[in-house]
Structure formats: structure tokens, C-alpha cells
Amino acid sequence: MQLKEEILQILEENKGYYVSGEQIAEKLYVSRNAVWKAIEALKKIGYSIDAVRKRGYCLSKNSNIFSTQAILAALPDSLRQLIHIEIKPSTGSTNADLKKMAENGASEGTILIAHEQTDGKGRLGRSFYSPADTGLYMSILLRPLFPAEKSLYITTCAATAVSEAIDCTANVNSEIKWVNDVYLGGKKVSGILTEASLDFESGGLHYAVCGIGVNISTELFPDKLGDVAGSISNSKNDLRARLASEIITRFFRYYSTLEQLKFLPEYRRRSFLIGKRIEFIMNNNDFSGVAENIDEKARLVIRLDNGELVSLSSGEVQLKKGDIIR
Numbered sequence: 001m002q003l004k005e006e007i008l009q010i011l012e013e014n015k016g017y018y019v020s021g022e023q024i025a026e027k028l029y030v031s032r033n034a035v036w037k038a039i040e041a042l043k044k045i046g047y048s049i050d051a052v053r054k055r056g057y058c059l060s061k062n063s064n065i066f067s068t069q070a071i072l073a074a075l076p077d078s079l080r081q082l083i084h085i086e087i088k089p090s091t092g093s094t095n096a097d098l099k100k101m102a103e104n105g106a107s108e109g110t111i112l113i114a115h116e117q118t119d120g121k122g123r124l125g126r127s128f129y130s131p132a133d134t135g136l137y138m139s140i141l142l143r144p145l146f147p148a149e150k151s152l153y154i155t156t157c158a159a160t161a162v163s164e165a166i167d168c169t170a171n172v173n174s175e176i177k178w179v180n181d182v183y184l185g186g187k188k189v190s191g192i193l194t195e196a197s198l199d200f201e202s203g204g205l206h207y208a209v210c211g212i213g214v215n216i217s218t219e220l221f222p223d224k225l226g227d228v229a230g231s232i233s234n235s236k237n238d239l240r241a242r243l244a245s246e247i248i249t250r251f252f253r254y255y256s257t258l259e260q261l262k263f264l265p266e267y268r269r270r271s272f273l274i275g276k277r278i279e280f281i282m283n284n285n286d287f288s289g290v291a292e293n294i295d296e297k298a299r300l301v302i303r304l305d306n307g308e309l310v311s312l313s314s315g316e317v318q319l320k321k322g323d324i325i326r
Contacts, residue, residue, distance in 0.1 A: 020056035074241070083110070084110050086110075090117075113138045136243050146259055151196050154258070166189065190213060295311060
């Protein structure tokens with residue numbers, strides 16, 4: 001880590017408070033002049049840092065530049081030691097990049113974030129529109145030790161964490177559409193795509209990559225997306241650092257006890273499909289019925305029009321025409 005990044009980390013951890021140049025220099029084993037030069041470099045790239053004689057340096061509480069240090073500073077100390085975050089200016093897909101990193105031995109807890117994606121991916125081969133600096137585009141590498149059939153838990157756990165984080169960050173009330181979408185005001189504001197590599201010898205997962213996209217602003221979105229895509233904020237403030245830290249904290253809190261499904265009651269509470277008439281495809285046939293529950297395996301339980309109960313562990317469901325997403 002470069003000196004200016006180390007200093008930024010200290011200032012982020014003490015955001016709004018002065019830290020003396022002497023303290024920073026002693027902590028990092030450098031001269032006070034080196035600290036001053038790094039501070040000046042940070043100011044030149046946009047960081048609002050006050051320098052007061054005999055008090056030191058203070059990063060403004062209103063500073064909202066999106067950086068690894070800003071995310072890390074808001075994480076619990078115990079979690080900070082377990083993850084590695086990398087931010088790219090632009091990439092095709094954070095999921096695609098992180099899968100390559102996983103194949104090359106990257107460790108669990110590696111998190112890749114991009115300011116924009118030029119080939120963002122959604123479920124079922126769809127694209128996820130990811131223009132520069134208007135959303136949070138993040139992928140998390142996991143190496144779980146449970147059977148492959150439990151990989152659904154990763155997606156539902158992530159949806160719960162994302163919905164909670166959106167509410168906390170933007171002061172709103174979001175909802176979850178089984179299995180992987182988060183909605184606000186009837187529009188989709190977040191999608192989650194979990195991709196996994198199977199270990200055929202053990203029957204488990206070699207790794208899983210959980211991709212998360214959140215629309216913070218739709219100002220640059222084309223008109224054709226206006227009816228379906230929403231955003232979590234009308235503010236010009238950059239919420240990405242705080243949102244990222246909230247998602248990471250909540251996700252890993254649930255992930256640490258994933259097989260106990262501690263997230264499931266909250267996932268159920270946030271689901272808006274329960275009690276609604278829905279349509280879905282199963283075994284290449286069209287079906288309709290009423291979503292009755294989310295069971296103890298995070299499957300969607302549906303009462304078909306003929307009275308039969310079915311449980312979906314994957315697939316795409318839609319509200320019947322005439323029903324409105326609230």
C-alpha cells in the first residue's frame with residue numbers, strides 16, 4: 001500500500017477529527033515532511049483535508065470520494081482483517097473478472113468493485129446496465145464448505161443484506177422479489193447474480209462469486225428502462241462507500257452462520273410475492289398460482305391453480321398481469 005493510501009486510511013478512521021502529523025509519522029515510520037507531501041497529493045485528487053497548525057490534519061465529514069479506504073474505515077475491525085477490496089475504474093464484468101481471480105487462487109473475502117461495467121451480467125443471460133459512477137457494482141468471492149445444493153442460500157442471504165443496507169443508507173423501505181431482486185417503489189433497484197464452480201470430487205463448491213448491482217441514480221439511464229429500473233436516492237451525494245460497507249458487513253454477518261439460515265425470517269418479512277398470483281416456467285411449461293410461503297430451504301412455495309403445491313429452488317417468477325408491485 002502506498003503511503004498516501006495508508007494516511008487516507010488513518011484519516012478515514014478518524015473522519016471529522018484532527019490527527020497530528022507527528023502521530024501519523026510515528027505510526028507509519030516516516031518523516032512529517034513525507035506525511036505533508038502525501039496529504040498534498042490527496043488534496044490534488046479531490047480529498048477535502050484541513051490542515052491546522054498544532055492540531056494536524058482532518059478529513060471533512062462531508063468527504064464522499066469513493067475509495068477502498070472509505071469502505072474499510074466503516075467496517076468492523078474483525079471483518080477488515082478477513083477481506084481484500086480492489087476498485088477498478090472500468091471493467092466488462094466484476095463477476096467475470098473475479099471468477100478468473102478465483103481460478104488463479106484468490107482467497108475467500110476478495111471483493112472486486114468497479115465504477116462502471118461495460119458488460120454487466122444479470123440472471124438468465126440478461127444484461128445489467130452499469131453506467132459510470134451511478135451505481136455500486138460489486139462481486140464477492142466465497143469458498144464455502146457446504147454442498148452445492150445449498151448455494152441458493154448465498155443469493156437469498158445477499159438479497160437480505162442488500163435490502164437492509166439500502167434501507168439503512170438511503171432511509172427507505174425496500175422489498176425483495178424472490179429470489180434475487182430488490183425493489184423500491186415498484187421498481188427494481190438491485191439485482192444479485194451468484195455463479196459457482198463445482199468440485200465434482202467432493203460434491204461441493206470449488207468457489208462461488210456473488211455479484212451485486214445497486215442503482216444509486218438512474219439519471220443516465222435510457223428511457224426504455226424508466227418503467228422497470230429505479231434508484232435508491234435522488235441525492236447528488238455519493239452513497240457508494242457507505243452502501244458498500246453496509247452490504248459487506250451485513251452479508252458476512254449472515255454468511256458466517258449461513259447454514260443456520262439466520263437471515264431467513266428477515267428475508268421472508270421483506271418478500272412482497274407472498275399472497276400474490278404469479279406466473280413461472282417449470283420443466284419448459286407455463287404455470288400460474290399463488291405464492292404461499294418461503295420454506296426452510298429458502299424455496300418459494302406455490303399453490304398451483306389445480307391445488308398442487310410446488311417448491312421452486314431456482315427460476316424466474318413474475319406477478320400475474322393486473323397485480324401491481326407495491
